[in-house]
Amino acid sequence: MRLFNNRRFRAILYQVLVIAGTVAVGFYLVSNTLDNLAQRGIATGLTFLGREAGFDISESLIDYSAADTYGEALVVGLLNTLKVSLIGIVLASLIGTVIGIARLSSNWLVARLATVYVEGVRNIPLLLQLFVWYGVITALPSPRQALAPMPGVFLTNRGLRIPSIDWNPAYWVVLASLFAGLVGAFLMARWGRRRHEATGQPFPAVLAGTGLTLGLTLAAFVLIGAPLALEVPELSGFNFQGGLVLSPEFAAVLAGLTIYTAGFIAEIVRSGILAVARGQTEAALSLGLTRLQVLRLVVLPQALRVIVPPMTSQYLNLTKNSSLAVAIGYPDLISVANTAINQTGQAVEGVAIAMAAYLTISLAISAFMNWYNRKVALVSR
Amino acid sequence: MHPIKTVFAVAALSLAATPAMAGATFDAVKAKGFVQCGVNLGLHGFSAPDDRGNWSGLDVDLCRAVAAAMFGDSTKVKYTPLSAQQRLPALQSGEIDVLARNTTWTLSRDSANGLNFAAVNFYDGQGFMVPTKLNVKSAKELDGATICVLPGTTTEQNLADYFRATKMSFKPVVIEKNEELTSAFLAGRCDAISSDGSQLAAIRANETPNPADFVILPERISKEPLSPAVRHGDDQWLDLVKWSLWAMMAAEEKGISQQNVESFLTSNDPDVKRLLGVTEGNGKALGVDEKWAFTIIKQIGNYGESFDRNVGKGSKLKLERGLNALWTNGGLMYAPPLK
Known part of the structure; x- marks a missing residue:
């Protein structure tokens, strides 16, 4: 009895009980599933991943054909999910920041328009927005009546086609100069900051860095003789062939996810900026800083501390919401997993793989954002 | 429809206690007093609810026949x-007793997925439908086409197989819901839509603004024997489902219909006597009332009547009997002897 009154002992006891309970429930679920599956003669295991998938996928970042395996098909789906999520996160952050700042604008019209945007998009279900975007895009003319806003650019209900540049081995030189330019710009910016801190003389790091990078790249391009072979899309048979293509499904999913999430991000940015006391801006202005400098040097660094943690949730939401893509035919992980589940009948494994993939992506985003959060957090010097 | 539902079905498989084996489904259905039948979300001619929520269709008639027996x-x-996507887990987990949802009988479903198929109630084949103005006459002209296709069926695989075998290329657009897929096709997102011939006929008859603007190409690229299915482990239940269907075919073969079934009760044909339970034995063997087949014919009709009413002459689909005619008329519908 006396042992039970010991707080430390009790704490450990409860923890052990909870862990034992969780393990027992987990064990029951797993073993009961396996029992049921075995009893009904349903195949189990992951060997199906090595079998030929036998179905095609409309867009893929890697080479894929129906002769490849289920495992490869799932990787194609995963890459498509990552592609739309990453581009969506970047675009939503940019648009959301602009809208968030616009909502605080002293210009009445700009502020109201931003308010209408935010209240509109975040109060309409995302699925509905996806259907609208998909409907708008598929209402474009057919390939035989394609819109051609510029020579070589075709807009149809099969997507946007633009000319692509034929790869030339000499382009490696250009890529190398681009890389050298970026490294040079980074080193120059660091030198400029040190000098600024030591002597108080400012250095236009952004301007100089951009100039250096672009200059080096262009110089290299001209040096190799500026070879440029364009592959222009051409109408042949049912559709345009050649060039780069942006599919209607990808465009609709990207537009839907970006515009929806940007509405939430705008509010987060606004709250972050409002969290910085007005006096700070006034003090900075009275020191003679320009509006842009005030925003960049005083307001944003403090606002980011408020903005980053809720932003993480929005990035996670966007990634998980990308699974709605299945409704309008974008071949994301869920879409491919659904087909695999149906052809193999191995629903338990298929759903488990999809869950594990989303969990891994989400944890990776969380880890990155937590690292970034620590970096912008208040540091005591 | 939604991945969430698949998750629930999987969860049901994890949580449900292991059921007892022989006769389990048969006895459970008898005890609860109704048949829980898995059907399509809405496919005209096979299973679709009307505006008052009454289901009808060829697959629905199979469910009703089992209940009648x-x-x-x-x-x-x-x-x-x-x-x-939900149909197989729903049957495997015991959520439904019989699956009558235009499901293709394949080896892997019959074995690895733990199902037993009763008997084919519709012989189908996958085909293509294109807008008439595209001026395509044959599936062989579809090289490079974009094709709308429903996921989670054998359809996607057949399509890839066909294009591989004929060394042509295509782009699939895979959309989960029938309505969304059809509207993408009608909006011109795809050059062709591919599905079972009967489904194409249903889409053409019910969902296009003008059916004459669309043509179903003559090629059939796959064999799709559609059959009701039950899960492994209850042979008595499997027997009842398959003989309920065969009784309807046997009735058509003997010329027995919903209207004239009573006049056949006095027939001297020993086959008819056994079918209608005048000579007893079949009912006892199946574990149901001796009048089981009589009831099916009386309440639902024979196979031919069900076909005509739902997908044939008397319906909007206007499908020919074709492979689904009785074997005596050059089709494949053949009931083993009911003795």
């Missing part, structure tokens, strides 16, 4: 509308 009352059915 079991309870003497074809209304003792509850319907569970299922998407292509």
Whole structure:
């Protein structure tokens, strides 16, 4: 009895009980599933991943054909999910920041328009927005009546086609100069900051860095003789062939996810900026800083501390919401997993793989954002 | 329809206690007093609800026939509308007793997925439908086409197989819901839509603004024997489902219909006597009332009547009997002897 009154002992006891309970429930679920599956003669295991998938996928970042395996098909789906999520996160952050700042604008019209945007998009279900975007895009003319806003650019209900540049081995030189330019710009910016801190003389790091990078790249391009072979899309048979293509499904999913999430991000940015006391801006202005400098040097660094943690949730939401893509035919992980589940009948494994993939992506985003959060957090010097 | 539902079905498989084996489904259905039948979310001619929520169709008639044989009352059915992805887990987990949802009989479903197929109630084949103005006459002209296709079926695989075999290329657009897929096709997102011939006919008849603007190409690229299915482990239940269907075919073969079935009760044909339970034995063997087949014919009709009413002459689909005619008329519908 006396042992039970010991707080430390009790704490450990409860923890052990909870862990034992969780393990027992987990064990029951797993073993009961396996029992049921075995009893009904349903195949189990992951060997199906090595079998030929036998179905095609409309867009893929890697080479894929129906002769490849289920495992490869799932990787194609995963890459498509990552592609739309990453581009969506970047675009939503940019648009959301602009809208968030616009909502605080002293210009009445700009502020109201931003308010209408935010209240509109975040109060309409995302699925509905996806259907609208998909409907708008598929209402474009057919390939035989394609819109051609510029020579070589075709807009149809099969997507946007633009000319692509034929790869030339000499382009490696250009890529190398681009890389050298970026490294040079980074080193120059660091030198400029040190000098600024030591002597108080400012250095236009952004301007100089951009100039250096672009200059080096262009110089290299001209040096190799500026070879440029364009592959222009051409109408042949049912559709345009050649060039780069942006599919209607990808465009609709990207537009839907970006515009929806940007509405939430705008509010987060606004709250972050409002969290910085007005006096700070006034003090900075009275020191003679320009509006842009005030925003960049005083307001944003403090606002980011408020903005980053809720932003993480929005990035996670966007990634998980990308699974709605299945409704309008974008071949994301869920879409491919659904087909695999149906052809193999191995629903338990298929759903488990999809869950594990989303969990891994989400944890990776969380880890990155937590690292970034620590970096912008208040540091005591 | 939604991945969430698949997750629930999987969860049901994890949580449900292991059921007892022989006769389990048969006895459970008898005890609860109705048949829980898994059907399509809405496919005209096979299973679709009307504006008052009454289900009808060829697959629905199979559900009603089983209920008529079991309870003497074809209304003792509850319907569970299922998407292509949900249907197998729903049957495996015991959520439904019989799956009558235009499901293709394949080796892997019959073995690795733990199902037993009863008997084919519709012989189908996958084909293509294109807008008439595209001026395509044959599937062989579809090289490079974009094709709308429903996921989670054998359809996607057949399509890839066909294009591989004929060394042509295509781009699939895979959309989960029938309506969304059809509207993408009608909007011109795809050059062709590919599905089972009967489904294409249903889409053409019911969902296009003008059916004459669309043409179903002559090629059939796959064999799709559609059959009701039950899960492994209850042979008595499997027997009842398959003989309920065969009784309808046997009735058509003997010329027995919903209207004239009573006049056949006095027939001298020993086959007819056995079918209608005048000579006893079949009912006892199946574990149901001796009048089981009589009830099916009386309440639902024979196979030909069901076909005409739902997908044939008397319906909007206007499908020919073709492979689905009786073997005596050059088709494949053939009931083993009911003795």
